[in-house]
Amino acid sequence: MxxxxxxxxxxxxxxxxxxxxxxxxxxxxxxxxxxxxxxxxxxxxxxxxxxxxxxxxxxxxxxxxxxxxxxxxxxxxxxxxxxxxxxxxxxxxxxxxxxxxxxxxxxxxxxxxxxxQSEFKREIWDYLDAAISPKRVEDGRAALRRHRRVLNRIEAHYGVEKEIVTAVWGMESTYGTRxxxxxxxxxxxxxxxxxxxxxxxxxxxxxxxxxxxxxxxxxxxxxxxxxxxxxxxxxxxxxxxxxxxxxxxxxxxxxxxxxxxxxxxxxxxxxxxFGWRKGMPWGVEVRVPRGASFGNTSRMPSDWASRGVVGTDGRAVRDYGSARILQPAGPAGASFMVFANFDVIKRYNNADAYALGVGHLADRIAGGPPIQASWPRGYDPLSFDERKEMQRRLKRKGFAVEKIDGIVGPNTVAAIRAFQRSVGAEADGLPSQQLLSLLRRS
Structure with a gap:
């Protein structure tokens, strides 16, 4: 695996x-x-x-x-x-x-x-592809603009940043549409x-x-x-x-x-x-020395910097508080320095992937960049628009795709596997460039 x-x-x-x-x-x-x-x-x-x-x-x-x-x-x-x-x-x-x-x-x-409910499993990169899709980011920014006045009041009253609240809303009900x-x-x-x-x-x-x-x-x-x-x-x-x-x-x-x-x-x-601290990030993406091992150790960011762990800009992360290093896909994938607020998000849903999704979606809603590091996918991934093209082609061929939304959930994976079996290909269910080429040719 x-x-x-x-x-x-x-x-x-x-x-x-x-x-x-x-x-x-x-x-x-x-x-x-x-x-x-x-x-x-x-x-x-x-x-x-x-x-x-x-x-x-x-x-x-x-x-x-x-x-x-x-x-x-x-x-x-x-x-x-x-x-x-x-x-x-x-x-x-x-x-x-x-x-x-x-x-x-x-x-x-x-x-x-x-x-x-437990039949469908996703790797962290597939989960984040869906959780932080371009449409969800765009819709989140629109939702924040539309409700900015009340979100500002909520932030002032509870001390929880409006982008975080909006991101939870997006993850839980797609901003009230589901x-x-x-x-x-x-x-x-x-x-x-x-x-x-x-x-x-x-x-x-x-x-x-x-x-x-x-x-x-x-x-x-x-x-x-x-x-x-x-x-x-x-x-x-x-x-x-x-x-x-x-x-x-x-x-x-x-x-x-x-x-x-x-x-x-x-x-x-x-x-x-559950202890949210305003002004402290949930986490930041970092660069780590090759071959470094971190375990569950917590240190101040300046201490991590002395060990070669720095932000993606090459500079030490500010000392917001004690933090640990999270590598959800192992050393070959993205690395994050996560703070106490990361664990507060996990009180809402006790999964690292969920907390990463909420935190990163909030950053993107606020105008931040995508995750910089690549993931060890094992296949050439599709862009958001290519995933929608894949879904359209699957549906056109008669496979059961419910929505053309660029989100590869269990329904789309099942359709991919059914198509792959129909043409004698390995039924891996992966939304890859190889799959899209096969769809275009068949």
Whole structure:
């Protein structure tokens, strides 16, 4: 296998920062409606029943009325009936539960996605090609310009740079264009009933009930990904309860609507909670001496410079703080000096590749250059426009390519392999110059 970090796409890449986040009870700052003053908003822990901080949602059915279940799956119906009692013991009112579960059915497609999520693996360079595509950079700059005023307010309030917040938004929902449109309660209930990670998803479902009970959203609008991630920056319910903020001051923490303000502020609040330091970079690309070995040692940049580790401009990196050297593809690929803020990004999603993607996308949105070093790909790569040409040619030949977007995801890899098998070539699935030449000739 070629040198490099193998990334398994799955829950960690869908969940925002929610999977590994510890959920605690702590005060969070919140803006009062119509003023610049700051007041305290208590963050809810999902581990114990609590009184809602939000106005009670107005029920569609009278308290005590039971919604008849008709999911088409008797085992699922029995599970819902048992879960209703567990939800009640966690403080969920009966009317809230019944409204949430009205029309809920077992969704086998959600289970299929959960089962198949780990099949697609990408090397670090393929992951970054998709994460930092020219279109994502361009769209990120446009999103920052469009929302600059509110992003400046969020940066001033939480001390998290607007480019970082915008980059998380881009990575999680492509700047709000892919929020997820599945009924959240139905997806979570299906996964909790399925049982493979039932305890985790039942905890998320209880948290979703608490969100509904608080009045932040109604069941009709509570939508998300198949795995339960919600809104512009893809919080799962427990993280939403712990870290979401009402930055607009309208009494709701609304991460679902067309206005991304609350979602972006919630992301900044989350990063600040885990120690983000304004003015410190997440990391910088560096040059390292040939044959050097670094391990997990942390040093000040000036100390690294005395050992021959310098920026791509040949000068010592500023002493922003202690840093370690990260070589995600080994010594043959790019090297980065990463600071404490890199690990804060990993609290949002605990993967080096994700943190690299967010950090580098933020740099590109701010006008920074692409990564300078080459990757040990083992093949001649395609440019962004060539990847789109490859997708167009595959689709024209009848192979199942969903989008002509230059992003080589599992769907495109499957189409590449199918084409390669059809012409008797090695089915390596690589988006290479050799593949494009073969497509042009056939």
């Amino acid at each position: 070629r040198a490099g970090l193998v990334l398994v796409t799955g829950l960690a890449l869908l969940f925002g920062g929610a999977v590994a986040a510890s959920v605690t009870e702590s005060p969070r700052p919140q803006l009062r409606p119509g003023s610049g003053a700051v007041s305290a908003a208590v963050v809810i822990s999902v581990d114990v029943p609590v009184r809602s901080l939000r106005p009670r949602a107005r029920p569609d059915v009278a308290d005590g009325a039971r919604v008849a279940l008709a999911s088409g799956n008797t085992g699922f119906d029995r599970w819902i009936a048992g879960f209703r009692a567990r939800a009640a013991s966690a403080g969920i009112r009966g009317d809230v539960f019944d409204r949430a579960f009205q029309g809920v059915r077992y969704d086998p497609e959600v289970v299929a996605k959960d089962r198949n 929020l997820g449109d599945l009924p959240l309660v139905q997806s979570l209930a299906t996964l909790a009933y399925d049982g493979r990670r039932g305890a985790f998803f039942e905890k998320q479902l209880i948290a979703a009930m608490q969100i509904l009970q608080s009045g932040d959203v109604n069941p009709r609008d509570m939508k998300g990904s198949w795995a339960g991630a919600m809104g512009h920056t893809q919080f799962i319910p427990t993280s939403y309860l712990a870290y979401a903020v009402d930055f607009t001051g309208d009494g709701r923490r609304d991460v679902w609507s067309d206005d991304p303000t609350d979602a972006l502020a919630s992301t900044a609040a989350y990063l600040k909670r």
